[in-house]
């Protein structure tokens with residue numbers, strides 16, 4: 442069996458701007474068809490990481506290989522055509538129409554211009570393809586930016602805040618398109634401050650803070666290591682607790698228990714054995730809660746590329762509150 446070659450390989454990658462460490466010791470191997478969610482506060486280093494991958498700026502330390510090639514080398518020119526990029530603040534030549542702009546980018550990327558109308562249709566801009574971009578709304582510009590990134594069926598997509606300005610239906614369409622590209626083998630890095638709705642479309646998450654990699658892993662791995670409580674909802678919980686008084690230590694609402702991930706299964710089994718259990722729903726810690734948790738851990742807890750180990754629960758069974766975020 443041959444091992445899959447990563448599309449992106451970052452090894453101890455760092456970037457310094459004068460005295461500022463914008464990125465430090467980033468490690469990532471992104472496989473074909475893998476979607477990575479890249480999360481971090483303003484100034485955490487997300488755009489810097491994307492620019493290094495694109496070859497727009499060189500890394501100051503570590504090794505970078507994109508499609509097996511150093512993005513700063515001459516050979517990277519060929520592989521760059523396989524990359525689609527949506528910058529954070531997309532801007533176009535305002536006096537051109539959507540059709541003219543996408544045709545222009547198709548020529549730059551040496552992609553057949555016949556793709557253009559279909560791509561504009563895919564992002565819902567057919568009705569406005571002959572309208573000048575200066576008359577486009579913010580969301581329409583973002584849709585055009587996405588069409589530009591999707592040109593030529595890229596093997597690697599770097600998307601910086603792709604859903605900004607999109608309405609809910611366009612956001613849903615966008616994620617459907619990401620799922621489709623992924624199933625065709627495209628690798629994606631998706632950078633977003635909008636966390637709800639992202640988690641079911643990513644394979645792994647990387648959390649950056651102050652240029653450092655606080656965690657990387659699947660959500661299941663991040664959950665296991667954080668040991669954050671899962672929420673268990675039960676109607677008429679009070680009457681059930683009278684026969685399970687030991688469970689009241691987890692009660693956080695009239696119909697809600699919050700149970701540490703590691704005790705979750707035992708508690709669920711106990712509840713399911715009770716014939717009086719009216720109903721039950723279980724929600725694991727969501728991406729926002731994981732993000733908060735990993736942002737707040739200190740550097741000693743996040744050695745290298747792996748997610749840090751879990752804190753011990755306190756007497757109430759809840760994980761200890763992490764220290765406050767150090768300002769970056």
Ligand SMILES: Nc1ncnc2c1ncn2[C@@H]1O[C@H](COP(=O)(O)OP(=O)(O)OP(=O)(O)O)[C@@H](O)[C@H]1O
Pocket residue numbers: 458459461463481482483484485486487488489490529
């Ligand atoms: N050309 C530059 N010269 C000096 N400092 C820079 C330069 N570009 C970025 N920085 C700094 O590097 C740090 C990381 O910036 P970056 O743009 O990568 O953050 P980001 O995570 O993308 O933030 P945001 O979510 O706000 O887009 C910031 O402190 C920023 O001020």
